[in-house]
Amino acid sequence: MAALWPLPLLISGSLWACLAMNLPEPHNGSLLVGFNTSHVSPSADLPSALRVFSLDYHHVQAPFEIVLWIMLASLAKLGFHWSGRVPAVVPESCVLIMVGLLVGGVIYGVRHSAPPTLSADAFFLFLLPPIVLDAGYFLPGRLFFENLGTILWYAVLGTLWNILGIGLSLYGVCLLAPSSLGDISLLHCLLFGSLIAAVDPVAVLSVFQEMHVNEQLHILVFGESLLNDAVTVVLYKLFESFLRLSSVTGLDVLVGGCRVVVVGLGGLFVGLFFGLVTALTSRFTSRAQVIAPLFVFLYSYLSYLTSEMLHFSGIVAIVTCAVTMKQYVEANVSEHSNTSIQYFLKMWSSVSETLIFIFLGVSTIQDIHMWSWPFVCSTLLLCLVWRTTGVLLLTAVVNKLRRNAVTFRDQFIIAYGGLRGAICFSLVFLIDDFPKKRLFITTTIVVILFTVFVQGMTIKPLVELLDVKRKKRALPTVSEEIHSRLLDHLLSGIEDVVGYWGQHYWKDRFEQFNRKYLRRVLIGEHHQARSSILRVYQELERREQRGEEAPPVVDPRPSSRPLLPEEMDSIRRILSRNLQNFNNKQTPAYSRHTLHQNVTTDRMRKPLHRHMSLPLRCTYNTITHCPQRDDGEFSYRGRAQLSRSHTVCSASRRWSEPPGTLVPALQDRTLDHKPAEEEHHSPQHKAAIERATKKHLSFVLENEKQL
């Protein structure tokens, strides 16, 4: 019965949309018509008397329709999640496309003309940036950079291989069927190849996030889909300009090659620039915290627009911007602002993605389809074939250079997970008109639908079949963190002894540079950086602390000194200055639907009983250099603030802890107790702490949805 829930929603939503579409005179073309509809009511008769009730739709038409579409998309999404067993089988993107098809069909049936299509401008300027920004902001930095070489390898070479392969083979097919396909030239085929070969980040994300594969695989596919934008867009524009030229020389091809590099690097630098500017601006937002998130969004969007203006790769720019500014912004802005940023990003990217898929469905209902069996089928086949061979070949080469080989199963998933999406769709609409353009559009739609539906739906069972390595979920404990850190240092040291530079060298060098210069400039005085050991530590501490109302229990065994939360906070603050930030294992957060996996209340642990011997609070004040307005706010803000750097914190829970409760507790202890003796070990802790340690090992602090 749960499956019937979405039907009323969808039906009402689509009827509503159709009604809205029918009220004014039908208009085809882009949805975003702007505000050029007349504001004057077109009624012919002048009112002779005042009307009590009137309807002026034209006044609000454009925003009204936009809102209706977004509403439809969101309701569909809601319905999807309420519909019982469906999410387990069908990925969200498929359902949304189906809804789009339904709505498009209804509109077509009612109006007998094509429904509004997704305009390329609207897509590239409004719908794509939030998604890419969200992806870039939550990108697991370390993993990404560790695998950057491989990702670039797949993105650049793989895409080139696909484009040339598909283009040339399609031309061969066209030559074989000259009757129907004879007027498609080689350049057209290459152009088509360039837009159809691109793996789409939106589609990939939406499908992969519902499968929990191991992080390395995820980052490979996802990183590739992000970075191949540079290659795709350049080649697309290149072929398009070739089409306009009378003849193509070798020099033009060479120039084209240079352009790829320029486009990629240009995007990178634009992104870097804006990222640093954002970081610097965020340093000064302490007095106007409410608008701090706005800067993040504005500057990121600006980087995208600037990059597009200069014909660089906007996606690369916005991803770079997000990656650059993230650590500084998180350090600088307040807790609430951080949460706002993350939630808004998630929300916008969710809405964007939903809209894109709905429009894909709606735009499929067109008058302008042209079908050609050989062309369409061969395109489908060639896409699969070339991608598979490309992945196999490239992996064979890159495995010799990698430490962690990409296994055969991983390769299969990479090849099979190469979904096409809305980018292809928009690009195909942008082609200059020529006789067979409609064929291209039809083929693109078919390929997109095929990849999203067939590949999207079957990839999960196939993954389970092949038993791809799943991500590990456990949060590392402090000792694990320490050990990891030690290993990193060790490896770095051995590297120095042996005398070879490698990634550790560059990472260390960057960290030093970061520490000495960037952090000083970009982070405000009283904000401090975090380190992963500390994050783990504070997260564990916080969990134990939540249950801390019961009176202490006496335990006969000798135990260690108390672990007081405020101490921990200040520890972390100091320590974070020193520890290098190697470990980002717990960062992936690609979920579209939730920000983090909030720890539910039933996980509330038994209290950690503390023996209160607290050093003078002034010690911490001096150490942390924090300008405190009042103690309560300091401790609340401090405690909460630190946790923000960690993407896996449960934001909502923290808001429920009022600051006031912390203050009296602290003040009690300050007054009652003397400075701690460091070697004081009280018995009752050990047992409680043991319980604590056993507990946290079973935490699942990652944000993954439970399978």
Next chain:
Amino acid sequence: MGSSSSRLSNIPNGQELMQETGFSDAHLLRLYERFQFLDKDNKGHLRSEDFEAVRELSKNPIGDRIVEAFFLPGQETVDFPSFVRVLAHFRPKEKNRTREGAQQEPEPANSRNQKLKFAFRLYDRDRDGKISRVELLQVLREMLGMQVTEEQLQSIAERAIQEADLDKDDTISFDEFRKISFHADPHRNRTGEARACLLEGKQT
């Protein structure tokens, strides 16, 4: 690289070392060149000052521990075989390689166990087979620098010991250590292999 066999003969006990540690002759040659580079006075062995001359190592928080790990207990010099034996812990694993005359009994130097033992030695300076709280504190102090107060260090060390110490004897034995590193190793085989790959010029 030239004819490696002719250069290899310059290395004393080259063949036996290759057998013992599993390095290829190219690797061994590279290591020998490095050894000679570090050994500025051409003494034939290395002292701790030679290690300290490596600039980056002195910046490494646990640099002196690493250096110490090269020296066998009680010795003050490191000759080339010892140098290679220590580095053998970080040799890349070759899956299908069989060593001539190799027995199954002695574990290859770069097995996971050996690597962990090596790492354990980094913590356990007095070589008593257990990491005590004091030793852990020292490591933390080195890794975390000067700006940490003693109490804070104590807390973290405390926490780490509590998590790892399963038999509650207030120290971390090798088995407990192994369990930690099992979780700490994200790819389960990462210990030392990044380094080894660099010996061959690979990237991850």
